[in-house]
Amino acid sequence: MPADLSEVTSTVEDALREVSKIKTMVTEAVEDGVKTAVKAIKQGRYAAEDMIGEARHTVKRNPLQAMGIVFAAGVLTGAVVAWIGTRRD
Helix, strand or coil, X not given: CHHHHHXXXXXXXXXXXXXXXXXXXXHHHHHHHHHXXXXXXXXXXHHHHXXXXXXXHHHHHCHHHHHHHHHHXXXXXXXXXXXXXXXXX
């Protein structure tokens, strides 16, 4: 009987080691994923800031053209909203 108990103990210890290895691998994978997500968010924020800066610069260079584009976008948006509103009735 003692031989069987030592075999069971070694099997349990082996299983615990494997579980510990798997836990470590999963933890590292999650940490890597979080780091990658944070890096992507930062890059996206920097890209958005650059685009906003470029847009401001373009508007300062061509204010009348910018006003015309905004006016046209407003008219188009209003027309689409009005068209959708009349379709529902």
